[in-house]
Structures are given as C-alpha cells and as structure tokens.
Amino acid sequence: WDEKFHHKMVDNRGFLVSRSHTISVPMMHRTGLYGFYEDTQNKLFVVSMPLAHKKSSMIFIMPYHVEPLERLEKLLTRQQLDTWVSKLEERAVAISLPKVSMEVSHDLQKHLAELGLTEAVDKSKADLSNISGKKDLYLANVFHASALEWDTEGNPFDTSIYGSEKIRNPKLFYADHPFIFL
Structure with missing residues (x-):
C-alpha cells in the first residue's frame, strides 16, 4: 500500500461469503x-x-449487498471500467479490507498445445539444443504460479491530513462480502 494500515487497526470480523455462510477473517x-x-x-x-x-493502484468494486459476483463480472467491460475510473473523486474513505493471502497455479501444457505450441513439448520433436547444447531437452511441464498477499505493510502514514476538513465525514467502504479487485 502507498500508506500502511496500522497493525493495531486489525481485528477479526465476519465476512459474508454468502447470505447464509459467514467466516471470521482479520480485517x-x-x-x-x-x-x-x-x-x-x-x-x-x-x-x-x-x-x-x-505508481499503480488497486481498484475495488463492491456491490451494496451480498450477492454472487456474476452480475458485477458481466458489468466489467473495459468501457465500464473506464467510466468508473473517470468518475472517481478523491475524498475521505473509511476502508475496511480483509487480510488476504492466496496462491494459485495452472498447468499451461494443454493451453499451449491449443495455441499451436506442440513441438517444444514433444520429446521426439523438440529441439531446444541452443539452450543447453543437449539434444534431449524439451518442455515436460509448463506451469504458471501467482501469489497475492495484502497485509498492513506500506509507506508511513501521511499524518498531515488528520484533523483537516478533508478527512471529515468519510464514505464507508466495508468489504465484508464478495468484491472484485483489479
């Protein structure tokens, strides 16, 4: 984050996965x-x-109420995102976000074959000898892995805004139910 969350401003709260299922998460x-x-x-x-x-920003899109994200996903076009971003106004926001730590990996072998990359993954046809000098080198497995972690870390607070008119009457953004982030 450009400005960190204070580590003492973290507590366990309910996150509504659906209308009938709530889990406790650090917020x-x-x-x-x-x-x-x-x-x-x-x-x-x-x-x-x-x-x-x-140098970059994270954009959060959250429905008013708990709902499956399909409606938001259908709304999410480049044109709609550009419209939302053009209407953003800098203002005081009291924000609550869950701490997040996730990892995902995908086997890309099938997808690369569908794109036409077949020889490099076929041991009998691959010629990657320019990489190692050996003739038996080929792509046996191709994986993509990603990790994302949100925690309290960031740059020091800009304390100059506190006590000013700018920070009064903040809008609330309480992410206690499914939302989209970009």
Missing part, C-alpha cells in the same frame, strides 16, 4: 484520501487505493 481498517465513486444505478462502490509510491 484491516484505516481512513484516508482515496478515489471513490458510488454507482447508484448499478448499486456498487468503486475505490482506488494507490500502491507503493503511487
């Missing part, structure tokens, strides 16, 4: 100046939080 809380837009027509909130040194 991080802070108030700051963020890009914020409320789309009343589509019944959702959009928040943009800058990441380290403000």
